Amino acid sequence: MNVMHTRLSLLANGLLLLAMVISWSSGFIGYRYVADQGSVYLATLWRFILAAVVLLPFAWPGLRALRGRDLVHHGLLGLFAIGGYIGPIAASIQLGVAPGTASLIANLLPLTIVVLGGSVPGQRTRGWQWLGLALCLSGMLVASAASVEWDATDLWVYSLPLLAVLSLAAATLYQKALPGASMSALTALFIQVCAVIPVFAVLARLEGEIRPPMRTGFAVGVVWLVAFATLGGYGFYWLCLQRFSIQRISGALFLTPPVTMIWAWLQFGDPLASSAMVGVALTLVGLPLLGMSHVGDHKNHRASCQPQGDQ
Structure with missing residues (x-):
């Protein structure tokens, strides 16, 4: 019975990680639809406006009991x-960085999270995990190298995708170290989405227009981004952070570039x-090696599961 339960648990974990990877990859596919229909900022603005409208009925019960510090916590995460x-990735492409090059730099996200993860208690990379990291990183570089195009543009522009990587890595470690009060994933995502709507409204207005174009391709692309990249991508990402x-x-994120290709x-x-x-x-x-737990972690986990006396 325990063997069957373990197998089902492993299957569920694998499916959750796979759902995160596919949903994360869907964002690139969605922007492929809207690239010729309007600006990236305009599409992103309406992506999050529509996402907020869809999320509101599900998030409302949790919002009524929301405390100010929880609002600040998830607002910062957003x-x-x-x-x-x-924002920075879209800006780099607008300023002349080839999408393949921007994608390659952005794909340093998993490496950045692992390296910076040592600052979070219990998240340090050890032993065989380093070999798994090396294999996953090598696989990502090999898979992405063919799509890289180094166009002539100002050198500082290439720092924008790196800034994007550092921003999401910082948010990931912040959530892992200080998860905040327990609330539904939909409520948390609603707050995060609302926090960025003003940002992209300003960026879209600076480009000239905030009204969506009345074109089917634009509408289909925005709906795709809401359903798969926003609700699916960030939803599964935060769920995985709680579990793994x-x-x-x-x-798992190292699989995003080849899956997208x-x-x-x-x-x-x-x-x-x-x-x-x-x-x-x-x-x-490399993925199974990177997912291995250290022996000491198992001991600490078992110790933490023992009954404690009154405190």
């Missing part, structure tokens, strides 16, 4: 994890280099 990640170690989440090949007929498949293989080999 600004750094959503606004601070999407930073190392295991980062290992394969998806674009299937849906749009984009060329798929053989190096992408080699990269996927390397990442799949």
Whole structure:
């Protein structure tokens, strides 16, 4: 019975991580739809406005019992994890960085989370996890290298995707170290989405327009971004943060670039280099190693599960 329960638990964990990766990849596919319909900032603004409208009925019960510090906590998460990640990447592409190059820099996110994770108690990378990290990183670089195009643009512009990586990594570690009060994932996501709407409203207005174009392609792209990239991507991401170690989440995120490339090949007929498949293989080999727990962690976990006396 215990063996069956363990297998079901492993299957559920694997499906949750897979859902996070697919949802995270869907954002790139969604922006492919809206790229020719309007500005990235305009699409992102209406993505979050629509997401807030969809989330409000589900988030309302939790909002009524909300405390001020919880609002600040999740507002900061939204600004750094959503606004601070999407905004700089979109700006870098607008200023001349090739999407493939921006994507490669953004794909340093898992490595950044693992390296900075040592500052969070219980999240330090140890032993075989370093080998898994090296394999996953190698797989990501091999899979992404074919899509990189270094266009001529100001050097400082290339720092924007790196800024996006640092912003989301900081939000990830902040949430892991200080998870805040317990609330539903939909309530938390609603607060985070509302926090970034003014940011993208300003950015879209600076580009000239905040009214959505009356085009089917734009509407389809925005709905796609809401359903899969926002509700799915960030929803599954925060759920995984509650359930898994930073190392295991980062290992799964290394699969995002090759999954996106394969998806674009299937849906749009984009060329798929053989190096992408080699990269996927390397990442799949490293993923179990990166998800391994240290022996000391097991001992600490068992100790923490023992009954405690009155305090």
